[in-house]
Each structure stands twice: as C-alpha cells, then as structure tokens.
Amino acid sequence: MAVEVRVPTILRKYTSGAKAVEGSGATVREVIEDLERTHPGVRGAVVTSDGDLHRFINMYLNDEDIRFIGSLETPVSDGDVISILPAVAGG
Amino acid sequence: MPEFRLPDALARGMIEHAQQEYPKECCGFLVGPTGDAREQVRLTNIDPDPVMRYEADAKEMKRAYDQLYDRDWDVVSIYHSHTHTPAYPSPTDVKLARDPNAVYVLVSLQDRGHPDVRAFRILEGRIEELSVVAEERAS
Numbered sequence: 232m233a234v235e236v237r238v239p240t241i242l243r244k245y246t247s248g249a250k251a252v253e254g255s256g257a258t259v260r261e262v263i264e265d266l267e268r269t270h271p272g273v274r275g276a277v278v279t280s281d282g283d284l285h286r287f288i289n290m291y292l293n294d295e296d297i298r299f300i301g302s303l304e305t306p307v308s309d310g311d312v313i314s315i316l317p318a319v320a321g322g
Numbered sequence: 323m324p325e326f327r328l329p330d331a332l333a334r335g336m337i338e339h340a341q342q343e344y345p346k347e348c349c350g351f352l353v354g355p356t357g358d359a360r361e362q363v364r365l366t367n368i369d370p371d372p373v374m375r376y377e378a379d380a381k382e383m384k385r386a387y388d389q390l391y392d393r394d395w396d397v398v399s400i401y402h403s404h405t406h407t408p409a410y411p412s413p414t415d416v417k418l419a420r421d422p423n424a425v426y427v428l429v430s431l432q433d434r435g436h437p438d439v440r441a442f443r444i445l446e447g448r449i450e451e452l453s454v455v456a457e458e459r460a461s
Contacts, residue, residue, distance in 0.1 A: 241421045289380040319378040322414025
C-alpha cells in the first residue's frame with residue numbers, strides 16, 4: 232500500500248526538507264519502518280524503544296487519530312494520508 | 323539580539339486571546355510562509371490544569387496543519403500565555419519545546435493592565451530571546 236506521509240517541520244531534517252514523503256506497508260507501523268529505510272531517523276522520532284507511539288507525537292490516518300483506531304497496528308490503504316503532528320504543550 | 327517581526331494585529335490578537343481565557347493559559351499558532359507570521363490560529367488548551375499548563379487540542383492542530391499544507395505555509399510561531407508569571411519560558415516550556423524552528427511567543431498577564439509579549443527560540447534546553455519588532459501591516 233502506498234501512502235503519503237506528511238512530515239512536520241521538526242522531522243524534515245530526516246526528509247531532506249520534504250514536507251511529504253511516500254511510504255508503503257500494510258499498517259502504520261510498517262509504513263514507519265519503510266520510512267526508516269528511506270529516511271533514517273524518522274522511526275526514533277515517532278516510536279519509542281519499546282515500540283509504542285511517543286507520548287508527544289500525534290499521528291492521524293486521514294482524519295482519525297490512530298490512538299483511537301488501533302494505534303501503530305492500524306491498517307492502511309492505497310492513497311491514505313498519514314499526518315505526524317508533534318504535541319504542543321508547556322506550562 | 324536577533325529580531326522577530328510581529329504584525330501589530332497579531333500581537334493584539336494574542337493578547338485578546340489571553341485576556342479571554344484568563345485565568346487559564348491560552349495557546350495557538352502564528353502561521354505564514356517560512357518565517358513570516360501572517361495569521362493567528364487559536365487552539366483550545368485541553369490540559370487538565372489549564373491555569374498552570376497548556377496542551378493544544380490535537381484535532382484542531384490537525385485541521386490547522388491541513389490548511390497550512392494546502393497553502394504551502396508553516397507554523398512560524400507557537401504562542402501561549404502566562405497568567406501569573408513573566409513572559410519568559412518556564413522550565414516546563416523548555417522541557418516540552420519540540421520545535422527548534424519555531425518562535426515561542428509568551429504573553430504575560432501578570433499585570434493584566436499591561437500585557438507583555440516576548441519571543442524566544444528554545445534549542446535543546448537553551449533559551450534565546452528575540453527582539454520583537456512591531457510591524458504595522460495592512461492585511
């Protein structure tokens with residue numbers, strides 16, 4: 232499955248400045264693994280060493296927050312759009 | 323000190339947002355083409371302790387990012403208010419600052435009659451203040 236992954240500015244250092252890249256896989260996790268091969272560094276910025284989504288990263292598959300629909304195991308389809316959004320927080 | 327050019331209308335808009343949310347902290351984006359703040363995007367603070375902390379609503383951020391993507395704009399600045407402390411990044415702000423490219427704007431209502439607006443970059447725990455240059459701009 233080929234999907235578009237929209238990359239926030241803080242991760243564009245891994246994508247040579249590109250704001251969107253293409254990845255493939257059957258699930259969100261597989262797409263991230265695929266991106267790690269083509270754009271090393273992306274996985275570590277998004278997924279913890281335990282394999283979970285980072286607390287301060289939100290990821291959307293089309294218009295759905297993946298935390299509510301299967302997290303990294305959410306299946307993807309051709310033409311889907313994954314958006315990576317860093318949390319914005321402070322005190 | 324490096325400069326941050328801030329249109330007057332956006333400064334007024336952030337102060338108004340901060341006043342409306344008081345005593346809770348407000349938060350939002352200033353967006354535009356690379357490095358050029360053109361518009362304000364108000365975001366809802368969903369932190370359970372909104373007087374002391376802020377976390378922007380992710381769904382609203384998603385909508386904002388989609389629009390930015392379509393316009394080829396970026397988040398230039400991330401702003402929030404301090405209602406009882408100066409316009410300077412708190413230890414929590416520094417710890418949670420994720421974006422080395424963003425200008426972090428602080429609006430302080432410590433003295434509600436005289437709001438203070440200051441701008442910073444936060445790079446790997448280091449705070450660098452930017453000189454806010456007020457800009458009148460016809461929109």
